[in-house]
Structure formats: C-alpha cells, structure tokens
Amino acid sequence: MTQNSTITSLDNAVPKGTSLWDDALHRLRKNRLAMVGLIYLVFILVICLLTPWIAPYGYEEQNLRLGASAPSAEHWLGTDTFGRDLLTRILYGGRVSLLVGFIATSVALVIGVTYGAIAGYAGGKVDNILMRLVDILYALPFMIFIILLMVVFGRNLFLLFLAIGAVEWLVMARIVRGQVQSLRQQEYVEAAMSLGLSPAAIIFRHLIPNALGPVIVYTTLTIPNVMLLEAFLSFLGLGIQPPESSWGLLISYGVETMEEYPWLLIYPGLALTLTLFALNFLGDGLRDALDVKASKD
C-alpha cells in the first residue's frame, strides 16, 4: 500500500498530461487480480445476456426418463431431478441474479448519491438532520426488515429490488456527503454559485461528477453485497420464486439433494462464489487505482 502511494505521487509530480482517469486505468491494468475479475465479469455478463440464444437446452425442457444425471458430454454440468440441463438453468438463473444485483444497486446508487449530495451541499442543520437519520437507519437490523417486507407485501421481484436498494444506499450516502462537503469549499463551486447556477445544477453538474471515484468503487462493492442478499433470501424461500430461478434458489434446491447429486449444489455454488470473487477483486482493485481512502463502514 505505502509503495503504491509513493509511486502514485511520483506519477503525479511528473507533468505528463495524463488525467486522473488515465492514471487510474493504468494502475488498474497492473493489478492482475482485478483484471482477471474484470475479464471474468465481462464474460459472465455476455453469456448471460446471450443465454436465450446460446443455452444448450430450453429452460423448461424436461427429460424425466433421464432424471438427475452426472456431468456428461451431452449435459456438461449434469441434469437435475427433472432431467433439466443444469448449465442452462445456471445461465438463466445468472440472468436473474445479475439483474437483481445491478438494478438494486442502481436504486441504492440513485437514492444514496442524491441524498448524500443534498446533505453535503446544504450543510448545517439540514445536513445534521439528514445524517442523523442515516445513523439511525444504519443501526437497524435490515435483514429482518427485508424479510418482513417480503412477508407483508408478497414476494415479487420489483419489491425485492426496492427493498434491497432501500437498504444499501446508506453507505453510499455517507461517502458522497463527505466528498461533496470537501468539494464545496473549492473555488470552482464558488464560481458556479456566483454565476447564479441553481443548487440542483451545481450538485448534479459540478459536485457529483467530481465525487465519482469513490462512488464507482462502492458501487462495485455494493453489487456483490446485493447479490448475496438476494441469494440469501431466495435460499430461505423468501426471494425469487419459481418458475423464475436464481443462483440462490438453485443452491437451495442443490442442498435438498446434495447427498445423492452433489453437482446440483457444487456448480450453482461455484457460479455465485466466482462472480462475487470477481466483483470483490475488481472493487478492491478500483479502490487502489482510484486511491479512495474512506473506510467501508
């Protein structure tokens, strides 16, 4: 870490005309783990997007006579108890898991960034009240609340996005607020104010773009959290409902039959774990590359 930062400051000292982003990209490229993570993620995203066209079998296609079979040449990852191709189901499940990950994170991003920026920009009493509220919410046991919401309002996908997103914005709000607060003192913001720009324009055009680094890092680190939460709920039977599928749901099916057909647990588990791995490595790499200091909690 210390080595890294000395290199960074040396780089900055030499006027090469590289922007912050060029610099960060350069550093990210040198981080092998983060690059492997990035490549893996792109790969997974592409095959999940293309699933309807490249999946070897149909999603609902059953082969009851075959039943659960171990991995073979026809079914690379084996089949489940209905003779459905596991690879196909993992691909379709991945679509849902990733979708939840990205959409719920976007919800968190929009709420968190807006809230944090307003608090940081307003300062004073407004800031105090808004952030105290975040502190209070932060102390609440959210898992319990999400379960409660799912019980009370039924288990639908839209609500799941909203519930998870509504939980995960708190850290983002804190980070953006801190950033905006320090950016607010800068001359270019004063210049924008004296030009008569509205607060909204200043916040969205000047403050948020300059706080982007930490936002990118924490977005990357929020996605695995969200996916884990979705898998957790689906595992308990409170998240994604059949006939939809997700990695968490596949794992919970796998657990039921793991004694006889361990591959039904192992491959969905591997799919989830590797993706979370990749996201975490990429997030850590981005944090080092963009030199974000703030701690996670």
Next chain:
Amino acid sequence: MWRFIGFRTLQSIPVILAVITVTFFLVRAAPGGPFSNEKAVSPQVQAALEAQYRLDQPPMQQYVSYLVDLVSGDMGPSFYYPGRRVDELILQGLPITAELGLYALIIAVLIGTVSGIFAALRPNTLQDYVPMSIAMVGICMPSFLLGPTLVLVFGIWLDWLPVSGWGAGPGDKILPSITLGAMYAAYIARLSRSGMLEVMTQDYLRTARAKGLPEHIVILKHALRGGLLPVVSYLGPAFAALLSGSFVVETIFQIPGLGRFYIQAAFNRDYTMILGTTVFLSTLIVVFNLLSDIIAAWLNPRLRYQFRK
C-alpha cells in the same frame, strides 16, 4: 465519558420506538387477516377470536395497548401456536441462538485476529497472501453454501460429525458454529490486518523498537492495542449480522433457535410472532451497537473528544 454514554443511550430510545411503530403498522397493513386462510367459522367464533387478539379495536388503540404490554414484557399470544405466548417462544429459542452466536463469535475473533496479525507482520509475502486469500474466500462464500458443503464433506462423505440438530450429542455444535463464524473471521482478519499495518508505521512503535524492546513485546504490548481498535468497533455490527446469519444456519442445521422461529413465523404468517421477534432482535442489536460504541470510545479517547465538539 458519562456524557457520551448518556447521549448515546438516549439516542437509542427513539430508534427502538421507531422500530416498534414501523413494524407494528407494517404487520397490520399486511393483506389477509391471520384467520382468513382457515375454513369459514361462525361469526361468533370469529368475533371471539378477534376479541382475544384485540383485532376488534381501532388500530391506534391496539398500538397503545401493545406498547403498554411490551413494557411489562408481554408480547401477546401467538397467532399460529394456539395457547402459546410470543415472549415465551422467544425465551425458548434465545439461549440456543445466543450459544450458537457466542461460539461463532469466539471462532471469528480468534481465527480472524490471529491470522490478520500474522499477515500484517510480513505484508506482501506468502505469509500475507495465503491467509488473506482464504479470507476472501470466506467473504465470497455465503453461509448457505459453506454450511451444506461442510455437511457434505464432514457429515456425509467422511461421516465425522452429525449433520443436524443441537445439543443431542457431542460434535453437533461444531459445524454450525464454524459455518456462522467463517465469514466474520474473514472480515475480522482483513480489519485487523489493515489496522495493524497502519499502526506499524507510527512513531511510537519506532520509539519502542529504538528502546531495544524485543519484537514480540513491541507487537503484543504496543501495536495490538491500536491495531485491533477497528475490530472492536466492528463487533457490535458483527453481532447484529451474526443474528441474521443465524437465520440461515439454523435453517440448514435444523436448530430450534430464534432464527428458525422467525423464518417459520414468516411462512406461517404468524403476525404477532413476527412483530415480537422483530422488536426483540432489533432492540438487542441496538443495545449491542451501543455497547460496542461505548467500548470503542473507552479504548480510543479521540472518539469522545470528537463528540464534544
């Protein structure tokens, strides 16, 4: 210090009250009454049932009487288990969950701090990479995957340990505790590594070395106190997370603790049970956060002064 404790304690009360209020009205807003699934009952029976559960009163009045009862520790009757009270069911599950959580926390703290310190002693060597890579696996592998995997390997294939249950025989507490503790061990390892690395560059450590103290005394006596601070402030939130983590672990290993009650209540739409458990667990978590803040402030005077401003 006392001002800090007083202020933080006062701050917790509205939080707990807010939890109770939100949960109460959320549960009341749930579609379908608790008895709507049952076969049609005569109006008299229906009225008697509603009177028993106070459903015939206006919501505000229900809320107030719930609060009044709560103060005396009465959480009302369970909708699902006839004749049982929610507080009684919670007290039945609590010791089991608490025991499981305690073992998991011990595992997490022991393994986490030791491997974190170990890694921080020689950063960017194999001694750092190996434990930290394992920690990354621990963070990325969810408990609902780790648990079944452990069961498969140690319970079924090797047949060393029981696959489920609690307290029935020796060994059945091992797998659940490891499953629950693993992820927190990983977090604590990362926290203590970065905490130690930060402390290691401080002047007072150079002074300690310059005095000619042996390295192990420098580490154990001077570096640990500062380096493990982040771990201490993590323990409060970790405890909260352990409780919700126990939902999954208790489900996997069929342990009759609070978590399993909660999930069952969720499926049975046992509204008073959901309400009671939510209120109870939230209060517990708020209290633990409070305790961990107080301990952190006690260990790190800077936090107290920050507050005074």
